[in-house]
Amino acid sequence: MRSWLLGALFTLVASSAAADEVTWGKPVKGVQLGLAIVPGSGPLPTELELEAVARNVTSQPQQLNVQACDIVRWTAFTLLHVRTASGRVFSYPIGDNVDVADLHPHGPVNLAPGETIRERFSLKSVVRRPTENPRDAELWTLLETPQQVELWMELVGGSGVPRMLSGHLKHRLGLPSSIAPVQAGRCVSQISAGGSAACALLRDGTPWCWGSNPPGAHGTAEGTQDTKGQSPRPLPLLARGTVELGMEHNIACMRTSTGSVYCAGGNLDASVAAYGESGGHPVRIQRMEGAAELDGAQCARAADGTLSCWSLLGIPPPNLDGLVAIHWEESAPGVAQVAMGGGFTCALRKDGTLWCWGANESGQLGVGDVTPHTGPTRVPKLPLEVVSVAAGTSHACVALRDGSLWCWGRSEYGALGLGDVHSSSVPTRVSGMSDVVRVAAGFQKTCAWKKDGSLWCFGDLLTEAPSHALAMVPVEMKELGRHVDEVVFGFRHTCARTSGQEEEGNVLCWGESTEGQSGSSEPRALSSPLRVSGMKGQAVALTAGDSFTCAVTTEGSAWCWGRGTDGQLGTGLMTSSARPMRVRLPCSD
Known part of the structure; x- marks a missing residue:
């Protein structure tokens, strides 16, 4: 019998590996061994799949001989070595955990001249969980944190056969050990809130969350760690790899630089299924590359505009397979806009057609019935192409190409702007509205922009004279002027971000302010939009939870106001405030 040890020294960052990037060792007796990261398998060591590659570099047939008892894989006697930052080395047999793609026959392998064979294995399947093997606890902790790890492999013969020492095959995984620090004063690039939690994406790509049961909270069962995020905390596993985040009902989803998507919060906790203990680890969305x-x-678009979605709300904790994205085949020629409502979704295709699916007890899908639809269903009875769509808790509105405004669904508080409280399961035109170019919707309330820049709102506005608390027909929000860039909705409050030369702040809020969520220290509904003051710089982004509001300013810091009894303001205190409070983030002091 013969034995082999093949190798070479190299350095490679996992996130940049391409399909043909294999690092090869030195040829030994005509056979060369290589190691590669499977492209798209994940930006973190625990997500990685590796390929052991062997090829014949001679003009003669070669054989990979192993001691074959019955049928064995050619890597049955291959060892994977992992060196931690402390210098400790862990060694694992790979044979029982490989060939997941069944890429070649089992047993001793004959290689024709120039032939290459591959064996694929998951790093997580080789390294056992700490609950299964306490010896691996140190390594597992390292693998769930983005940092340097060295790997090398040995291909050896049967037991008792001496190994030939011809060098090491090393693979450096994880992120670079040194990353340029965040520029001073440019802390937060994105912010998103939902329910009673919020998350901010720092400019170095690290997501931080806070609030009641925030995404990534450690421990969710009674008697475990406190899940109330008095101070913002980073999401484990996703440090410095996130480029975009979205949030809904205490669940946050993050898109990484590799095009993968992870979600955390609510009843999602990948650490229970994949790690054997609770720890708030994000769940990777399967089949979403x-x-x-x-x-x-709940959804993500690919570069060609096609849409894939997954279900998050009300499901049991994920199993080892995690959450799975379903690709909408009919989304071609691409999706221009997606609107998330309360248990239902609407997608506007680039051809101007509108498709909705999900809950439909109030006719919010606009398809003429009140039964749920599990898949995208085209909304009929729209005379022209749709240019903008918005979804509230149980209603939806669209602006058409001719500037008309159409709404359907529940209208208990006048959210359809039709002058009554009757619901509609089919699109109905809103009288008196023309030149509409954009719409937004929240809990039983709707706002629409006209071509001249004016903003018109209706529904549960909670305002007094000159309009009523329930605006059954559209009312112009004259106090906001003609330069409203963004409108966000809480449960019973609304905030708008304007552009211009305002010196006192460019955020105005109205509606309920019992917790200070509209910026008023008086616990009542505001009679008109109130300008929110106290933030350093002008707001460039807004978001709202149920009873609190947050903003990112021109200097890059995050500010929140409103209810803070569950840590929603991110200050480290469990108190509410009508005055904006600066969120305690590591780069904002």
């Missing part, structure tokens, strides 16, 4: 843009916390 090449994501180019997130749509909230």
